Amino acid sequence: MNAIxxxxxxFARYFGSVMGADAYRKYLxxxxxxxxxxxxxxxxxxxxxxxxxxDSNPQGxxx
Amino acid sequence: MGKMxxxxxxxxxxxxxxxxxxxxxxxxxxxxxxxxEERKWTPTKIAIWxxxxxxxxxxxxxxxxVRGETVNAIWFVFASVCTYLIGYRFYSKVIxxxxxxxxxxxxxxxxxxxxxxxxxxxxxxxxxxxxxxAIAGAGPLVGPVIAAQMGYLPGTIWxxxxxxxxxxxxxxxxLFFSMRRGGRSLGQMAREELGVIGGTAALVAxxxxxxxxxxxxxxxxxxxxxxxxxxxxxxxxxxxxxLFMGVYLRFLRPGKxxxxxxxxxxxxxxxxxxxxxxxxTEWGAAFFQLDKVTIAWGLxxxxxxxxxxPVWLLLAPRDYLSTFMKIGVIVMLALAIIVVRPEITVPxxxxxxxxxxxxxxxxxxxxxxxxxxACGALSGFHALISSGTTPKLIEKERQTxxxxxxxxxxxxxxxxxxxVAAISIDRGLYFAMNSPAALTGGTVETAATWVNSLGLAxxxxxxxxxxxxxxxxxxxxxxxxxxxxxxLAVGLAHIMQQFIGGTAMMAFWYHFAIMFEALFILTAVxxxxxxxxxxxxxxxxxxxxxxxxxxxxxxxxxxxxxxVGAWGAVLLMxxxxxxxxxxxxxxxxxxxxxxxxxxALSVCMAIAAKRASFKYLWIVALPLAxxxxxxxxxxxxxxxxxxxxxxxxxxxxxxxxxxxxxxTEFGTxxxxxxxxxxxxxxxxxxxxxxxxxxxxxxxxxTGVVATVKAFRNEAAGVGHDDHEDPAVPSRGYxxxxxxxxxxxxxxxxxWNKLPAELRxxxxxxx
Numbered sequence: 088m089n090a091i092x093x094x095x096x097x098f099a100r101y102f103g104s105v106m107g108a109d110a111y112r113k114y115l116x117x118x119x120x121x122x123x124x125x126x127x128x129x130x131x132x133x134x135x136x137x138x139x140x141x142d143s144n145p146q147g148x149x150x
Numbered sequence: 151m152g153k154m155x156x157x158x159x160x161x162x163x164x165x166x167x168x169x170x171x172x173x174x175x176x177x178x179x180x181x182x183x184x185x186x187e188e189r190k191w192t193p194t195k196i197a198i199w200x201x202x203x204x205x206x207x208x209x210x211x212x213x214x215x216v217r218g219e220t221v222n223a224i225w226f227v228f229a230s231v232c233t234y235l236i237g238y239r240f241y242s243k244v245i246x247x248x249x250x251x252x253x254x255x256x257x258x259x260x261x262x263x264x265x266x267x268x269x270x271x272x273x274x275x276x277x278x279x280x281x282x283x284a285i286a287g288a289g290p291l292v293g294p295v296i297a298a299q300m301g302y303l304p305g306t307i308w309x310x311x312x313x314x315x316x317x318x319x320x321x322x323x324x325l326f327f328s329m330r331r332g333g334r335s336l337g338q339m340a341r342e343e344l345g346v347i348g349g350t351a352a353l354v355a356x357x358x359x360x361x362x363x364x365x366x367x368x369x370x371x372x373x374x375x376x377x378x379x380x381x382x383x384x385x386x387x388x389x390x391x392x393l394f395m396g397v398y399l400r401f402l403r404p405g406k407x408x409x410x411x412x413x414x415x416x417x418x419x420x421x422x423x424x425x426x427x428x429x430x431t432e433w434g435a436a437f438f439q440l441d442k443v444t445i446a447w448g449l450x451x452x453x454x455x456x457x458x459x460p461v462w463l464l465l466a467p468r469d470y471l472s473t474f475m476k477i478g479v480i481v482m483l484a485l486a487i488i489v490v491r492p493e494i495t496v497p498x499x500x501x502x503x504x505x506x507x508x509x510x511x512x513x514x515x516x517x518x519x520x521x522x523x524a525c526g527a528l529s530g531f532h533a534l535i536s537s538g539t540t541p542k543l544i545e546k547e548r549q550t551x552x553x554x555x556x557x558x559x560x561x562x563x564x565x566x567x568x569x570v571a572a573i574s575i576d577r578g579l580y581f582a583m584n585s586p587a588a589l590t591g592g593t594v595e596t597a598a599t600w601v602n603s604l605g606l607a608x609x610x611x612x613x614x615x616x617x618x619x620x621x622x623x624x625x626x627x628x629x630x631x632x633x634x635x636x637x638l639a640v641g642l643a644h645i646m647q648q649f650i651g652g653t654a655m656m657a658f659w660y661h662f663a664i665m666f667e668a669l670f671i672l673t674a675v676x677x678x679x680x681x682x683x684x685x686x687x688x689x690x691x692x693x694x695x696x697x698x699x700x701x702x703x704x705x706x707x708x709x710x711x712x713x714v715g716a717w718g719a720v721l722l723m724x725x726x727x728x729x730x731x732x733x734x735x736x737x738x739x740x741x742x743x744x745x746x747x748x749x750a751l752s753v754c755m756a757i758a759a760k761r762a763s764f765k766y767l768w769i770v771a772l773p774l775a776x777x778x779x780x781x782x783x784x785x786x787x788x789x790x791x792x793x794x795x796x797x798x799x800x801x802x803x804x805x806x807x808x809x810x811x812x813x814t815e816f817g818t819x820x821x822x823x824x825x826x827x828x829x830x831x832x833x834x835x836x837x838x839x840x841x842x843x844x845x846x847x848x849x850x851x852t853g854v855v856a857t858v859k860a861f862r863n864e865a866a867g868v869g870h871d872d873h874e875d876p877a878v879p880s881r882g883y884x885x886x887x888x889x890x891x892x893x894x895x896x897x898x899x900x901w902n903k904l905p906a907e908l909r910x911x912x913x914x915x916x
Contacts, residue, residue, distance in 0.1 A: 099408065105279035106473050108407035110270075117266030134404040138462035140267070143700040145461075145680035147534045148469065148673050150289035150367055150525055150743070 110137060168255045168879045173908060175900040177880040178254030183893045188243075199239070206232025213498070214303060220493040221302075223570045227488060230310050230566045234559040237314035242555040245319060248766035249758050250326045252547035257880040259332045259542055269333075272543040274552055274884065281540045281557045283473045285321070285532045286480075287670040289525025289743075290565035292370055292634035295572040295641075296736060297522040298580065299510040302573050303498035304519050306566065312520075312527030313562035316773035320747055321532045322554035323754040323770065328537035329544050330874045336537045336750055337685070340849070342873045343756040348852030352749050355845035356534070357685050359742040361713065362838070363531065364678040365720035366739040367671045368453075372445045372725055373633035373732065374664050379438035380624055382445070384425035384661055385668040386438075388468065389452075391417045395467035410467070411474040418471065422661050426624055446725045449675075450718035457679040457710045465676050472673045475666045483567050483642065486649040492574040501606055509585035509604075510632075511733050512795040517784040521740030526565025528777060530746025532558065534681070548886035556888075571641035572634075578602070578611030579619060579628075583637050586730025587630040588818030594620075597629040624657030632732040639663035679717070683709045723831050728824040729801075737788065738835060741781050745846040748777040752853025759860035760872050767857070778850055785843035789836060798836035805829050882909070 103109060111133050118127040128136060170177060209228035212221060246252065263269040272280070297305040328334055334342075337356060341349030375381045395414045403409065428434035440448070456464050502508035503515050511522055525531070536554060544550060572580070581604065582590060582597045590597040594613035601611050620628045623643055628636065643659035651658070684700065686709045691698030697705045724731040751774035758770050791797030794804045805828045808816040819825045863870050883901050885894040901909070 101276065101279070102477070103408045104273065104276040105283065105477070106407050106411060106470055107280070108405070110267075111405050113270050114266040117264055117270065121264070121266075131404045134399065135462075137267070138400075138460070138466050141461040141466065144268075145677060145684060146284070146539050147531075147681050148287060148472075148677040149285045149529070149531045149535055150287045150363055150671075150674050 294569035295634035325554035387421035533750035623660035756856035
């Protein structure tokens with residue numbers, strides 16, 4: 088049972104990463120690791136910035 | 151690992167600059183160990199590959215040689231998967247060894263440009279899914295369906311062999327070369343490698359090609375939704391659902407992507423089920439029953455608004471929904487085909503394989519089959535993705551083979567499944583659905599009579615079957631629902647109802663299929679309009695600098711309006727075309743897409759030549775030559791063919807003459823206005839073909855010139871600028887393929903022992 092649950096969790100985590108759900112966590116990791124001085128953006132600020140940057144930097148989607 | 155043909159160690163050139171940090175374990179598997187591992191053929195390994203080769207061989211034999219009454223769909227799965235495995239394991243390694251020559255001791259842009267936002271080292275398996283979701287859309291679902299006119303075998307061979315030797319090669323090379331250049335775009339690489347003329351021609355061609363591609367994708371949606379209140383309602387509901395998701399992510403629960411996608415998915419299912427109920431009511435049927443022209447105008451207005459709205463409100467949430475559906479649907483389709491294993495009655499080569507007057511698309515097998523199936527075999531559009539987001543996310547250089555080459559193999563598999571779904575339906579039904587109304591007459595009786603008059607072996611369709619199928623899938627009529635999407639939806643519903651739900655569920659599955667195809671296409675239309683708008687703004691900005699400011703509203707709106715106007719005009723032309731729309735325009739779509747591939751491959755060939763890979767340059771030259779011959783031949787036939795059904799100008803002349811003779815109806819055009827429309831449309835389509843082919847020939851010539859120049863320079867011992875970013879030593883390690891090898895696992899263990907402060911932040915622990 089635990090193995091099934093774990094497997095399901097792993098799949099959900101993978102699926103989430105493919106969709107980009109872990110972008111904020113990665114940003115925080117980068118922020119910590121690169122030793123920036125200022126405080127990192129809050130989650131809300133990060134996602135706002137994330138989509139606003141796409142406004143001026145569109146990503147293609149294929150046919 | 152390995153030596154170059156000229157005897158140089160493959161990474162010797164970078165060795166002096168790549169000084170590793172002595173505190174860190176090696177950042178690359180020892181080349182000798184890697185070589186030994188690859189060269190060592192244990193009995194198990196031999197047995198596995200022999201089994202794969204044998205199974206693949208048997209499957210191809212069943213598809214291509216055995217001529218029974220029927221062939222089981224499972225052979226398509228085996229033939230494709232075994233060929234992909236062999237192509238991936240053997241051919242892509244040849245490319246890796248002699249052309250790309252990745253060096254894991256070099257940092258990737260995601261490492262040396264890391265910013266936590268655009269440049270982020272991403273786990274290879276996650277990036278594989280991410281890249282696949284970006285390249286796969288409605289294209290591989292539509293082209294193979296239309297190409298099924300010729301029988302199943304030509305399409306199957308082209309999809310499977312084409313991807314191994316052409317499509318996946320292009321995607322892999324563009325991804326790798328763009329990664330070496332910090333994630334530069336195809337347009338920038340073209341300017342650097344091919345000079346001003348080649349670069350400008352590539353840019354203009356790309357822009358025009360995007361307009362055509364967006365227009366024809368939109369045409370597919372219009373054809374799928376016309377006269378279908380159920381479809382219009384459920385697809386229309388995706389807009390409020392996406393808006394809700396956008397607001398939810400922005401204000402209520404930022405960053406909860408998976409959660410909001412699940413909510414969106416549930417709402418989407420409700421919209422499909424609700425669509426059936428709404429279409430069943432009198433007011434619903436009256437309100438949502440729209441003709442093609444109305445839907446086309448709706449789509450144009452929508453396209454403009456969607457492209458100027460902020461990304462967070464509509465595009466981003468719909469993109470999540472589309473990705474979610476994409477992966478789910480494809481897994482579901484694969485499972486259903488493997489479980490149901492439908493029997494295929496379509497012949498390997500149909501009567502139309504040797505003729506050039508097929509009703510679904512005109513022209514002979516060569517070259518038109520190869521342009522009808524673009525996505526899934528060789529798609530130039532992928533070059534724009536492979537030189538966009540993906541190269542900025544790669545963790546290690548050697549992973550580009552899995553992501554670039556492997557990702558495209560996956561798309562090819564999607565195309566094969568779409569083909570299987572489309573040919574699992576009755577052949578008479580297929581032709582009744584995919585031939586233009588001008589031929590079928592539009593009613594079940596006329597359509598059945600017309601299809602039976604074609605004299606196709608084993609085809610005897612009754613009007614009852616046509617009306618019964620329409621009733622089963624919850625549509626008023628399925629006659630002349632061209633564009634591929636409705637046929638695929640019927641095929642999918644036919645397979646899925648055997649898997650889950652029975653006939654009662656067919657209408658649901660049909661509209662589910664229409665919904666996800668429309669969702670993919672609307673996302674591509676949106677994103678395509680935006681990308682094209684920025685390209686236009688940058689180009690105009692070279693003359694009027696103000697246009698380069700992306701936040702300058704009037705400029706953004708004007709350029710958006712120009713782009714939407716351009717594809718909108720082509721869309722309206724297709725929708726109102728008395729000759730049928732899809733059959734006249736779809737060849738242009740394929741030609742445009744593959745000309746883009748020829749452009750991308752020209753750039754790749756010039757780069758590979760500068761890297762002195764002359765002996766193995768045929769790996770790039772082969773697909774380039776094929777794409778060039780196919781598209782240029784197809785374009786020339788479209789321009790010069792004297793057969794009116796094939797040549798745009800020949801058709802134009804015939805209709806002009808009829809008008810001059812004072813005829814009031816001619817062929818399938820029943821009024822003078824319709825005849826004038828044909829004259830206008832064929833003229834535009836003809837000139838578009840001329841412009842495309844001229845631009846592409848310019849790019850290909852400049853590519854060949856750059857290649858020859860590189861060859862001369864090399865012979866004379868003159869160095870040249872490779873335009874790569876400077877090599878920076880990497881400070882991390884990750885395995886290259888799906889499953890780490892023994893040597894890779896050993897090295898990973900070494901890295902895992904490293905104290906945390908010395909390690910790079912890890913991209914996601916799984």
